[in-house]
Amino acid sequence: MLIIGEKLNGAIPSVAQAIRDRDEGFIRDLATRQLDSRADYLDICSGVPGQDAEILRWMIEMIQADHPDVRFSLDSPDPEVIRSCMELCKNPGMINSVSLEGKKIELLFPVAAEQKGWKIIALLLDGTGMPTTVEKRMETCRTILDRAAEYGIPAGRLYFDPLVFSLATTPEGFLNFVGAARQIRAETPEAHIVSGLSNISFGLPYRKAVNQAFLIGAMMNGMDSAIMDPLNRDLLAGVYAAEALLGLDEYCMEYLTAYREDLFGPKK
Ligand code: THG
Numbered sequence: 714m715l716i717i718g719e720k721l722n723g724a725i726p727s728v729a730q731a732i733r734d735r736d737e738g739f740i741r742d743l744a745t746r747q748l749d750s751r752a753d754y755l756d757i758c759s760g761v762p763g764q765d766a767e768i769l770r771w772m773i774e775m776i777q778a779d780h781p782d783v784r785f786s787l788d789s790p791d792p793e794v795i796r797s798c799m800e801l802c803k804n805p806g807m808i809n810s811v812s813l814e815g816k817k818i819e820l821l822f823p824v825a826a827e828q829k830g831w832k833i834i835a836l837l838l839d840g841t842g843m844p845t846t847v848e849k850r851m852e853t854c855r856t857i858l859d860r861a862a863e864y865g866i867p868a869g870r871l872y873f874d875p876l877v878f879s880l881a882t883t884p885e886g887f888l889n890f891v892g893a894a895r896q897i898r899a900e901t902p903e904a905h906i907v908s909g910l911s912n913i914s915f916g917l918p919y920r921k922a923v924n925q926a927f928l929i930g931a932m933m934n935g936m937d938s939a940i941m942d943p944l945n946r947d948l949l950a951g952v953y954a955a956e957a958l959l960g961l962d963e964y965c966m967e968y969l970t971a972y973r974e975d976l977f978g979p980k981k
Contacts, residue, residue, distance in 0.1 A: 714932065714937055714938065714939065714952050714955075714956055714961075715753050715754070715872075715905075715907075715937065715938035715939075716751060716752050716753050716754075716938075716939065716941065716943055716949075716952065717752065717753065717754045717755075717756050717786050717807065717907070717938065717939065717940040717941070718747035718748075718750070718752030718754070718755045718756060718941075718942070718943050719756050719909065719911075719940045719941055719942055720743045720746075720747055720942060720944065721740065721743055721744065721747075721755055721756060721757045721758070721772060722756065722757075722758040722760065722788070723758060723759045723760025723761055723768070724758065724760050727739075728740075728743070729760060732759060732760075732761065732768055735771070737775055740772060740775060740776070741775060741776065741779055744772075744776045744779065744780065744783070745779065745780070746944055747943050747944065748780060748783065750943035750944055750949060750976065751943065751949075751971075751976065752943045753784065754784045754785060754786045754806060754807055755776070755783060755784070755785055755786065756785075756786040756788045756809060756940055757769055757772050757773070757785055757786070757787065757788060758788035758789065758809075759772075759789070762790075765789050765791055765794045766791075766793075766794045766797055766798070769787065769789065769794065769798050770797075770798065770801060773785060773798060773801045773802060774801065777802075777803055781803065782804060783804065784802075784804050784805065784806045784807075785798075785802055785806040785807070786806055786807035786809045786834070786940070787799065787802075787806060787807070787808060787809055788809040788810075789809075792811075792815075792816065792817045792820040792821050793820065795808055795809075795821060796820060796821065796824055799824060799828065799831070804830075805828060805829075805830025805831045805832075806831060806832075807831065807832045807833070807834055807872070808821055808825060808831060808832070808833045808834060809834045809940075810833075810834040810835060810836045810874065811833055811834070811835050811836070811857070812835065812836040812837070812838040812839070812840075812853075812857075813838065813839040813840055813853055813856060813857065814838055814839070814840040815840070818857070818860050821833070822860065822861065822864040822866060823864065825864070825866055825870070826864040826865050826866055829870075831870070832870050832871075832872055832905075833861075833866070833870055833871050833872065834872045834874055834907055835854075835857045835871050835872065835873050835874065836874045836876060837849075837850040837853040837854055837857075837873060837874065837875050837876055837893065838853065838876070839852070839853045839856070843876070843878070844876060845889070846889065847889055847892035847893050847896065850875050850876075850889070850893040851893060851896055851897070854873055854893070854897055855900075857871070857873075858871070858901060858904070867903065868901045868903045868904040869903040869904065869905075871904050871905065872904075872905040872906070872907040872938055873893075873897055873904060873905065873906055873907070874906075874907050874908055874909075875889075875890045875893035875894055875897070875906065875908070876890070876908075876912075877890045877908055877909075877912050877913050877927070878912060878913075879912060879913065879914070879915035879916050879917075880913050880914065880917065880923060881915065881916035881917050882915075882916065886913070887913065887927065887930065890908070890931065891930065891931065891934040894906045894931065894934050894935040894936055895934050895935055897935070898935040905937050905938055906931075906935050906936040906937060906938065907936070907937075907938040907939065907940065908931060908936060908939055908940070909939075909940040909941075910924045910927060910928055910939055910940070910941045910942075910948075911924060913927040914927070921945070921947070921948075924941075924948065925947065925948060925951055928941070928948060928951055928952065928955070929951055929955050932952070932955040932956075932959065933955065933958075933959070939952075946976075946977050946978040947977075949971075949976060949977060950971075950972075950976075950977040953967060953968045953971050953976075953977075954968060956968070
């Protein structure tokens with residue numbers, strides 16, 4: 714499972730404040746703690762339209778100075794910002810995201826075709842509103858795969874985000890997510906499935922329980938990457954346990970090592 718640490722996001726009030734104050738210590742600490750919790754990539758999102766490029770640049774340079782091996786997931790609605798930030802990254806990361814909206818593919822696939830180490834998160838959005846059915850998602854997925862092939866980008870570099878809506882407002886949302894995830898992996902086994910965890914629990918109390926159930930359910934249906942909080946020990950333990958259950962962790966070696974190293978918190 715590829716873990717993309719979600720904490721460096723201006724949508725989180727404490728992070729927004731740290732960005733406004735240009736509080737280096739706060740941001741550097743959040744980066745270090747997520748990497749210590751085995752985040753494979755750090756998602757960075759400024760949440761400040763207009764200053765996106767400048768803020769992401771600030772984070773990239775500061776974090777890279779501490780962690781030369783760090784890999785970023787560049788999370789911006791503006792493809793130009795993603796493109797300019799890619800040049801600043803010492804290591805290949807993830808483009809978060811493309812979709813069929815606007816000129817994202819035209820702007821980002823040419824660079825992605827050249828920079829072969831970069832992975833691409835593709836939202837299953839076609840610009841006509843939120844997808845409500847599995848079939849709508851599949852149409853968008855197939856179009857994106859075709860466009861990628863035109864640029865010589867193999868399916869294995871694509872991480873499809875089927876988009877999940879709040880369980881409180883969209884009762885069939887999880888089943889649609891799972892339906893799309895299963896079908897994508899059946900049709901294109903090399904392609905990957907990714908999701909943010911927290912949309913599912915929006916508007917409900919005790920969100921952690923719903924996020925945890927979503928994570929495990931989605932992993933059992935082909936999700937192999939998540940944008941999540943790696944500092945949430947229970948969630949992280951769930952990832953390791955689910956990997957072992959799926960036969961992806963021989964003799965539970967990874968699970969046992971993580972437990973031994975207190976990755977799931979103090980031993981219980
Ligand atoms: N798909 C893609 N990109 C995305 C999302 C997605 N980027 C943004 C978002 N969704 C994922 N990122 C976050 C970041 C922070 C939070 C939720 C989603 C958040 N965090 C709480 C905090 O840190 O205070 C607590 C989290 C917890 O304890 O589990 O709310 O869907 N492609």
